[in-house]
Amino acid sequence: MSLGTAPTSTGTRGETVPTVPPADMAVDTADVNALLDRGRSLAAPVLRAAVDRLAPPMDTVSAYHFGWIDAAGNPAAGDGGKAVRPALALLSAEAAGAAPEQGVPGAVAVELVHNFSLLHDDLMDGDEQRRHRDTVWKVHGPAQAILVGDALFALANEVLLELGTAEAGRATRRLTSATRKLIDGQAQDISFEHRESVTVEECLTMEGNKTGALLACASSIGAVLGGADDRTADLLESYGHHLGLAFQAVDDLLGIWGDPGSTGKQTWSDLRQRKKSLPVVAALAADNAASRRLGELLAADAKSNDFETFSEEEFATRAALIEESGGREWTSQEARRQHAVAVEALAGVDMQEEVRAQFVALADFVVVRER
């Protein structure tokens, strides 16, 4: 793998926006916000009604996870996340010439699977915080995190299959295949923790499974429910898959250089977790002095017992070496490459130009976001 030339900028911690947003990619924020709001507001009541079907205490635990109530059970106006997936599902119904509403069960099913994976992954990874709050296993215990995750997974299939149509069967099949990839990605992610080195290709495969697969499903499920043929659905999946890879590249940048105030995570979050994310593996794959120095430092870190007490400066040194090696710039370019491939996939789908423009606007948003 070639990493291209070394980055020209020497960004500092203050520079929280990934180096992706170029002058030629002006995101119409109002347009994107309207899209995200529509997805959120159409999907939310159906999602809540589905979750309300769960037997106690699973309904309450879910409501906590989704941010509808706090740990004490009082109503909360939680941060439900960016809601990119529901927006995509509705848009994909429109791509098939159907009303956005036809994508709603798909949007809800995808959100349920996404949240099933968050519940289980947080427990498996021992993550204590999610969306600025304690994770479910921290608040309600590991058994509830497992059980409620299982329930949301089952509910996802139920929400689709109870439509009782052939389209719903096809949508469930695509969702199931995406879920299998999601689980493969988590298995790979866990295995990376125990390994000394991970190649850029392995990292991209893992991210394609862990992030790409479900965004691919979100981008096509509305179309499938709206009666689209397999070719159209496959192209929309391809858009979503590459969008997912762009999304994850940006996430990996934010995981190191993101502003804690926006991301809700600690400074140098991914470095603190010794995560072998894209900027790190790309930096290590480069053939230069900074890369070799970084490799030595990280190898020592892996054996260090003092890692927990590292100062801000020690992480800043590692981040600077990743940047000097070219890992930040490469990841930033990777986000742009994946963005381009995603948009290209749309070209093969016959849809209203307005719908296409909205798909592109969402893709633009994904690579320029700050959280």
Added chain:
Amino acid sequence: MSLGTAPTSTGTRGETVPTVPPADMAVDTADVNALLDRGRSLAAPVLRAAVDRLAPPMDTVSAYHFGWIDAAGNPAAGDGGKAVRPALALLSAEAAGAAPEQGVPGAVAVELVHNFSLLHDDLMDGDEQRRHRDTVWKVHGPAQAILVGDALFALANEVLLELGTAEAGRATRRLTSATRKLIDGQAQDISFEHRESVTVEECLTMEGNKTGALLACASSIGAVLGGADDRTADLLESYGHHLGLAFQAVDDLLGIWGDPGSTGKQTWSDLRQRKKSLPVVAALAADNAASRRLGELLAADAKSNDFETFSEEEFATRAALIEESGGREWTSQEARRQHAVAVEALAGVDMQEEVRAQFVALADFVVVRER
């Protein structure tokens, strides 16, 4: 609830067979074994092929769970369980006039869901032994137990949906609904642990969800795949549901009075786990001196710190009080009642008499088994 008359027999520990098998219920062991063998041998290769699709290390962890390899990875001829579910799934295809082979994907999907729930339940319940071996979370860690459970659940849907037929969609819908009940049952079971008392009705609801739902699905899924109408499938589900309740009543008897050599569990297994199983809740619901004495003892046990060091005699005392209260006899009668309702449901289904006789033989087997 009325508990009926006190039991006349005063069984001892040596009496390991539940008091159910009556003179009028002669089980043709050869016939039942042939049925179970057929289910096992037709489903096994398809199950193994499905599990082989999992990415490493999930394939290996699954193979350990199913007993195909030991903890060191060497081939093992594990105890795959009684295989009642696969036998039912194949028989149910025949009930719809289809070849038993048509039930195979259903048998495999049900086995996958069953094993997904075992993996997760063992972790949630902290159970260290299953089928005479260490459980997956003990050998491979909690994260693998969660992850592989998730993978088996997803695989179950995949195995059905890749058939691509309308029948497969209907089968998946029934399997999903059974899985939701399974999860509800586990939620109820967990909640019972933290409660002082549980009614017989609550216990039966929990067991109907935790055991009845999946046996109901196994009993109908082959028929659905074989093209049966909803009415037929519902009646077969009813057979399976009540069979499941009979099965669980017998399991609860074996959990206290079973022979450890046959069950693979410790003596007084359910008492050691302070499980509020059917004989216990039925005994506590009775209005007699033994019942009141049992209530006092169990209330004290719940607060005791020495419970772990209880002697055989102390458990024997509790078991004798359950028996004296009528809890053993009531549970035994309950197994027979549920058996009768199960067999009655078959009457409404138009099927070959030979197939019907086999359904009945399986039901007989379930209530007279020793493990």
